[in-house]
Amino acid sequence: MALFQTSVLKAYLAQQGNLVLERAYKKYIKYFHNPEIQENIKNSKEEQYQMI
Structure with missing residues (x-):
C-alpha cells in the first residue's frame, strides 16, 4: 500500500x-547512503536516533 495516492x-x-x-534527493543520498550513518541507524533505538 502506497503512502500517498x-x-x-x-x-x-x-x-x-x-x-x-x-x-x-542529493542531500538524502549523501546522508542515508553513508555506511557509517546506516550502521548508526541500525544500532540505535528510535528515541536515540531522533535526538541526533
Whole structure:
C-alpha cells in the first residue's frame, strides 16, 4: 500500500521545481547512503536516533 495516492503525489511533484527536487534527493543520498550513518541507524533505538 502506497503512502500517498498516485494522483496526490503527481500533483505535489508538479508544483515543485526540478532543481529543488534534485537538491533534496542529493542531500538524502549523501546522508542515508553513508555506511557509517546506516550502521548508526541500525544500532540505535528510535528515541536515540531522533535526538541526533
